[in-house]
Amino acid sequence: MPRIALASAIAATGHDDDQAPLLAACAHAGLDAQVLAWDDPTVSWRRYDAVLLRSTWNYTTRLPQFMAWCERVDRVTTLLNPLPVLRWNTDKHYLADLAAAGVPIVPSVFVETDEEPLTALRDFLALHLDSEEFVVKPAVGAGSRDAQRYARDQEFAAANHIGRLLDGGRSVLLQPYLASVDRDGETALIYFDGDFSHAIRKGPLLRADSDAADALFAREAITARVPVADERSVAGHVLAALAKTLGLATPLAYARIDLIRDSRGEPRLLELELCEPSLFFVHGADSASCFVDVVKRHVAAGPYAT
Ligand SMILES: Nc1ncnc2c1ncn2[C@@H]1O[C@H](COP(=O)(O)OP(=O)(O)O)[C@@H](O)[C@H]1O
Ligand SMILES: [Mg+2]
Incomplete structure (x- = not known):
């Protein structure tokens, strides 16, 4: 039975809503999955057939240490998503690359x-x-x-x-500040292996009168959402630009595309999440088991060559 590590963080313990459905789907599909913290130095990552990044949310103030950890893991097992993708995607400067490739991003x-x-x-x-x-x-x-x-x-x-x-x-x-988020929220479209799985609406997160949040994550109001045709179209554009920019021969196991509409009503890319996105399994019927099937295929294929 393949063994996979679901990488979390010590501080994220108990906060990842994707974890229970993902563990259940792994068990159902015959994957031996274990949740481990990337910042726990006692873990032997080579014991796993793959390490799947999930709730490693606290890397943002220590990116060099986190990337060094990703590099160590990458040397001993299959890392999902692959290392070059993580290097590129953990810094929002990637938005400039996608804009250069013609993607409508939130002006940055x-x-x-x-x-x-x-x-x-x-x-x-x-x-x-x-x-x-x-x-x-x-x-x-x-x-x-x-x-x-x-x-x-x-x-x-x-x-x-x-x-x-x-x-x-x-x-x-x-x-x-794209004010449409106050009324319509943002739309997050989730893709597994390049195929659309499901989408959610996330309510606005930045209040006009509050200080910058310093909790590990802000409380989010999430509901299921059926994306509109123009959102699907921009998301397709993002995935094509991603493949071209990074020279990817095959789709990634997971990708999340967050869109907000501008003042003209056009969807624009706020974030492309390829590292540790919440995948909101509870809002997509069968989404966890579809994802686990994809992960199994990636684990069987071994380390990704880019
Ligand atoms: N330009 C923007 N216009 C409107 N809301 C924004 C904008 N940028 C960020 N936000 C709000 O802040 C949240 C967090 O910003 P985001 O760019 O998604 O960064 P991250 O999720 O990586 O912290 C978004 O979900 C959204 O609610
Ligand atoms: Mg975000």
Whole structure:
């Protein structure tokens, strides 16, 4: 019986809603699955036929250590998704690559650690004169941590936030706040092996009047959603651009595509999640067992060549 490790984090224990359905589907499909924390140094990862990244959410403030762990795992077993994909996808600079490939992304400006916060912010605001609000978030982030929404007249508070992130060695992403999220939420489309599985609606997460979240993840309001044709079309575009950008010969075991509509009503890519996305199995009938079938095939195929 193949043995797989589901990689979580010590701090995520008990918080991953995907875990119970995934473990049940693994047991049903004859996969010996065990949940282990990536930040537990006592684990011997070579004992598993594959290591599947799941709730490793706390890597965002220690990316070098996390990537070093991914590299160690990759040397001794099959890592899902594969290492080059994880390297690329753990930093939201990947959005620039996808924009260059023609994907409609949420308009994004990156601020690097050698830049001056207030100047960078004013340049951004001058580019987006019609945006009443904007978002400051770290380029390496997850679960809305350290992300915050500001009004145009909160320039100094926002510049402070940018400065704090830059001082911590973290690049920053500035985006107009797409207000459609307040009414329509965002749509997350989940693909297994390149095939659409299911989708969910996630309610808005950034309140206008609160400080940046620093919990491991924000509480999310999730419901099942049937994606509209234009969302399916943008998601297809994202997957094609991904394959081209990274030179992937075959589809990835899992991908999640998060979209928000802009002021013209067009869906735009907020995030492409290829590392440790929540897959919301409870909102997709049979989705956990379909996913486990895909994982089994990837494990049998062995390490992914890119
Ligand atoms: N430009 C934006 N417009 C509207 N809402 C946003 C925007 N950027 C982020 N958000 C809100 O913040 C949440 C977290 O941002 P996201 O880019 O998904 O980063 P992560 O999930 O990696 O922390 C989103 O789910 C959304 O609710
Ligand atoms: Mg997100």
